[in-house]
Amino acid sequence: MRSSLSSGGTDLHLELPATGSRRAALAGALRDAVRDGRLAPGTRLPPYRALAADLGVARNTVADAYAELVAEGWLTARQGSGTRVADRVVPGRPAARRATAARQAPAAAVVHNLRQGQPDATAFPRTAWVGAVRRALSAAPNDAFGPGDPRGRLELRQALADYLARVRGVRTTPANIVVCSGFAHGLRLLFGGRVLRGPLAVESYGLAFHRALLASAGVRTLPIGLDANGSRTTELPARGGPSAVLLTPAHQFPTGGPLHAERRAGVVDWARGRAGLVLEDDYDGEFRYDREPVGAVQGLDPSHVVYFGSASKSLSPAVRLGWMVLPDHLVDEVLRAKGEREAWAGVTDQLTLAEFITSGGYDKHIRRRRQIYRARRNRLVEALAAHAPHITVTGIAAGLHAVLRLPPGTEAATVEAAARAGIALDGLAAFRHPDATEATPHADGLVVGYAAPTDNGYPRALDALLRVLPAKGA
Amino acid sequence: MRSSLSSGGTDLHLELPATGSRRAALAGALRDAVRDGRLAPGTRLPPYRALAADLGVARNTVADAYAELVAEGWLTARQGSGTRVADRVVPGRPAARRATAARQAPAAAVVHNLRQGQPDATAFPRTAWVGAVRRALSAAPNDAFGPGDPRGRLELRQALADYLARVRGVRTTPANIVVCSGFAHGLRLLFGGRVLRGPLAVESYGLAFHRALLASAGVRTLPIGLDANGSRTTELPARGGPSAVLLTPAHQFPTGGPLHAERRAGVVDWARGRAGLVLEDDYDGEFRYDREPVGAVQGLDPSHVVYFGSASKSLSPAVRLGWMVLPDHLVDEVLRAKGEREAWAGVTDQLTLAEFITSGGYDKHIRRRRQIYRARRNRLVEALAAHAPHITVTGIAAGLHAVLRLPPGTEAATVEAAARAGIALDGLAAFRHPDATEATPHADGLVVGYAAPTDNGYPRALDALLRVLPAKGA
Numbered sequence: 035m036r037s038s039l040s041s042g043g044t045d046l047h048l049e050l051p052a053t054g055s056r057r058a059a060l061a062g063a064l065r066d067a068v069r070d071g072r073l074a075p076g077t078r079l080p081p082y083r084a085l086a087a088d089l090g091v092a093r094n095t096v097a098d099a100y101a102e103l104v105a106e107g108w109l110t111a112r113q114g115s116g117t118r119v120a121d122r123v124v125p126g127r128p129a130a131r132r133a134t135a136a137r138q139a140p141a142a143a144v145v146h147n148l149r150q151g152q153p154d155a156t157a158f159p160r161t162a163w164v165g166a167v168r169r170a171l172s173a174a175p176n177d178a179f180g181p182g183d184p185r186g187r188l189e190l191r192q193a194l195a196d197y198l199a200r201v202r203g204v205r206t207t208p209a210n211i212v213v214c215s216g217f218a219h220g221l222r223l224l225f226g227g228r229v230l231r232g233p234l235a236v237e238s239y240g241l242a243f244h245r246a247l248l249a250s251a252g253v254r255t256l257p258i259g260l261d262a263n264g265s266r267t268t269e270l271p272a273r274g275g276p277s278a279v280l281l282t283p284a285h286q287f288p289t290g291g292p293l294h295a296e297r298r299a300g301v302v303d304w305a306r307g308r309a310g311l312v313l314e315d316d317y318d319g320e321f322r323y324d325r326e327p328v329g330a331v332q333g334l335d336p337s338h339v340v341y342f343g344s345a346s347k348s349l350s351p352a353v354r355l356g357w358m359v360l361p362d363h364l365v366d367e368v369l370r371a372k373g374e375r376e377a378w379a380g381v382t383d384q385l386t387l388a389e390f391i392t393s394g395g396y397d398k399h400i401r402r403r404r405q406i407y408r409a410r411r412n413r414l415v416e417a418l419a420a421h422a423p424h425i426t427v428t429g430i431a432a433g434l435h436a437v438l439r440l441p442p443g444t445e446a447a448t449v450e451a452a453a454r455a456g457i458a459l460d461g462l463a464a465f466r467h468p469d470a471t472e473a474t475p476h477a478d479g480l481v482v483g484y485a486a487p488t489d490n491g492y493p494r495a496l497d498a499l500l501r502v503l504p505a506k507g508a
Numbered sequence: 509m510r511s512s513l514s515s516g517g518t519d520l521h522l523e524l525p526a527t528g529s530r531r532a533a534l535a536g537a538l539r540d541a542v543r544d545g546r547l548a549p550g551t552r553l554p555p556y557r558a559l560a561a562d563l564g565v566a567r568n569t570v571a572d573a574y575a576e577l578v579a580e581g582w583l584t585a586r587q588g589s590g591t592r593v594a595d596r597v598v599p600g601r602p603a604a605r606r607a608t609a610a611r612q613a614p615a616a617a618v619v620h621n622l623r624q625g626q627p628d629a630t631a632f633p634r635t636a637w638v639g640a641v642r643r644a645l646s647a648a649p650n651d652a653f654g655p656g657d658p659r660g661r662l663e664l665r666q667a668l669a670d671y672l673a674r675v676r677g678v679r680t681t682p683a684n685i686v687v688c689s690g691f692a693h694g695l696r697l698l699f700g701g702r703v704l705r706g707p708l709a710v711e712s713y714g715l716a717f718h719r720a721l722l723a724s725a726g727v728r729t730l731p732i733g734l735d736a737n738g739s740r741t742t743e744l745p746a747r748g749g750p751s752a753v754l755l756t757p758a759h760q761f762p763t764g765g766p767l768h769a770e771r772r773a774g775v776v777d778w779a780r781g782r783a784g785l786v787l788e789d790d791y792d793g794e795f796r797y798d799r800e801p802v803g804a805v806q807g808l809d810p811s812h813v814v815y816f817g818s819a820s821k822s823l824s825p826a827v828r829l830g831w832m833v834l835p836d837h838l839v840d841e842v843l844r845a846k847g848e849r850e851a852w853a854g855v856t857d858q859l860t861l862a863e864f865i866t867s868g869g870y871d872k873h874i875r876r877r878r879q880i881y882r883a884r885r886n887r888l889v890e891a892l893a894a895h896a897p898h899i900t901v902t903g904i905a906a907g908l909h910a911v912l913r914l915p916p917g918t919e920a921a922t923v924e925a926a927a928r929a930g931i932a933l934d935g936l937a938a939f940r941h942p943d944a945t946e947a948t949p950h951a952d953g954l955v956v957g958y959a960a961p962t963d964n965g966y967p968r969a970l971d972a973l974l975r976v977l978p979a980k981g982a
Contacts (some may be wrong), residue, residue, distance in 0.1 A: 036586065037682075047771075065803075069679065069807070075890040104770045105766070105802055106677065106769070106772070106802055106803040106807070107769055107773040107803075107805065107808050108803075108807075108808075110837075112771075120773050120808075121773075121777075145673050152654060152655065155650045155651060155652075155653040155654040156653075158650075158653035160645045160646065160648075163645065163856070164638075164641055164645055164646075165640045167638055167641045167642075167856075168638045168641075168642075171634045171637065171638055172634065172638075174634075176629045176630045176760075176832050176962075177629060178629075178826060179632035179824040179826050180626060180629040180824070180825065180826065181626065181825045181826070182825065182826045182828075203580065205543065215689075215851060216851055218847075218850075218851055219851065236914060243848070245846075252882075273646040292579070295578050295579050295580070295581055295584075298538065298580070298581040298585075299581045299584065299594055299595075301593075302581070322652065328579055328580055329539075329581075329582075331579040331581065332581075333543070333580070333581075334581050335595075350653040350654070350853035350855070351651050351654065351657070351849065352652060352655065352656045352850065352853065352854070353656045353853055353854055353856070354656075354850070354851065354853065354854040355854070356854075373717075374717070375825065376826065376828070377689060377690055377692055377693065377828065377856075378689050378693075378852060379828065380826070380827055380828040380829070380830055380853075380854050380856075380857045381824070381826035381827065381828075382637070382641075382827070382854075382856065382860075383854045383856060383857065389828070394890065399856045459937075488650075
């Protein structure tokens, strides 16, 4: 069925499919015509009767289609002036955005990804995960698909309480765990949600993103020093100043050492002595290579430590699940900050991770990844020993990255040379707190994430890295 | 292998399993003993040699186990005083929290859930979803499991651009869509992220939660009036005052009418005339029962409307996925507010929803739910006509709820009677903006969510509701 509208010099060809609702087809054809500009604003449409005759449809069909488009604002109908194309329609689709096109192109030609904090994306356990989704969704009670509990699903909190006790020495109950979408979300809840207020003592090295997040919540961060025994928690004031400190005790990020045993114990004493808190970012606690993991500081005193963990390193940063283990007195306040319903963590991921943990799949995955990352670390250490023995490598007992100590003054040039060689990585300077004033033992260095490449890509990435390291005596 | 430690009057029985690492087993047994208080703070441990002999293990095994617990802070080792249990260990698990126990109990005995905004939780398409997870994860490129693009996965944005054009008349491109975790997250990004600033014009009825969220971001909300043609967008000022308005044009929430065609067109003209914005909350646009959906206002002028949608009503509020369709000039600012990486929406849900949409599973699910919810709505209308003909029901052309108009002054008592009868629902007053001053056509009313119960529970819920409605002439 075809018709040509002719109005004010505009000829319009309408063609309707042979099957289906006439009204819907006509409305769709008219809508398209208005949208793409074939029917210009102000154009008067033919009377019902005329178009109905042209198309061989009932007059009511045309009337209904016009009414629908009037209701949607495409057309206007005024007494005495018939039906017209509305003035406000802006024809055409928005032009493809140049800025976005640029954004979609890679920012630079990264050939070798040696960024810290990223597990090998090819290693996500797809098949095991799908199996866990299937089992989790078939076992879930119906209320799982109603509005979510802001604490997170009980299945997940139970699995985490058991897992963290077994693997990290965390002492807690499901009632003290609040699920979130990652460490940064946890920080936002605590500080953006005004559960805690600044100032906050932080390590002199850490992620600039976390400092920016705290700053945007109005929290001043005060760096404490760093030496061979880890962050100098002994500097924390017994009164006045910050009453909370954010630490990465198992594996200082990114410099790599563990917090010394005496400082672990001492910082808990400090928090207890002034009703303060240790915020423990256990970002890669499962990946320790040379001996049993150093347990979580949280296990020393669950009432003065907030413990944070996530699936970002163990599974993927694209799985947006994290967890906070809270002292009793903070649980209700964090839930108040989170809101009446779960607005962040999806139920499928929560149930699936719970099933993945309790079925043993999570342990198996981590065990396998630990072996692989340990081998990669060894390869890095051996390659440096063989080809760049003047470069010391530190922070290698754990985690997904190591720090290469560089000759003084060579870091910036080395990072630039790496970028030119297509290697994505960061220098230590990128992590240094802007207010850190003292000299540190980590003046010049590269943070090398050895987990990010694929198994095949890693040897080549390592070769490329060796080629950009400063020569001896540089 | 067994040993009894005897020290300072403390006898301790240690028993190690016959297999596995001796050091790990001993460390574990000691850790447990310290944790649960059997080894009290200050207790001095036996010398390596003595315990090694007792247990029949190498002396180094004991030394290593002690060292591990010292590193973890459970024990302290000082020159000359041997190894002792550290002072700061607080034995025992945190007591189960009373507040949380109370929280876990249902707040009230809800027998019949007639709350607005909740789809039937038993209707989540588990099997089809698992199938979509499987297909999506097996087809996904490896980069899906690396750090996420803050715009959201391209697969999902492409599927949404096509779907929203087809079903809601939205005109956009994947580059203009930003994935988020729901409508509230979208509002937070816009206002908390300082992309937009207040004041914001809002409808005189809406969710108090949204008003609170805006208030906490420092945004003043100014209610506009409401009449039989929908929100009185004609009241919006041509200059000064708010330059953005938040609307639910397809189905005013919760009163239920569509925004009149002239007002739809007019509000877009208003926004265009003062470089303002319409924020279109299309919270249940897919559920329209008596004719084709009213298209999105966004389709009238994509450069002056921000369109919000989510999976909360169509699938489940526990699936934390939403989407914003943005004018070109806002995309980069929203992405800046969101951050460098996806920190919210999980990749599995994103890929799965994309697959669910493109495979037709989403349409099929919505078609089926629409039939069921339409039948429930009809049943409500018929039950009222038969048993409470003095109660008018409005807002029934679309959505998951209807509004029952009550005799003046009876709303509060009816809501209370419903609560006593185990019916969860809200009165209209719960949604009224506190600054709304004028009389409205919705003075007393019940907001009845007919989608929340199960198929079996709905007839009983309806019976219970009929019993608490005010009598004629009340």
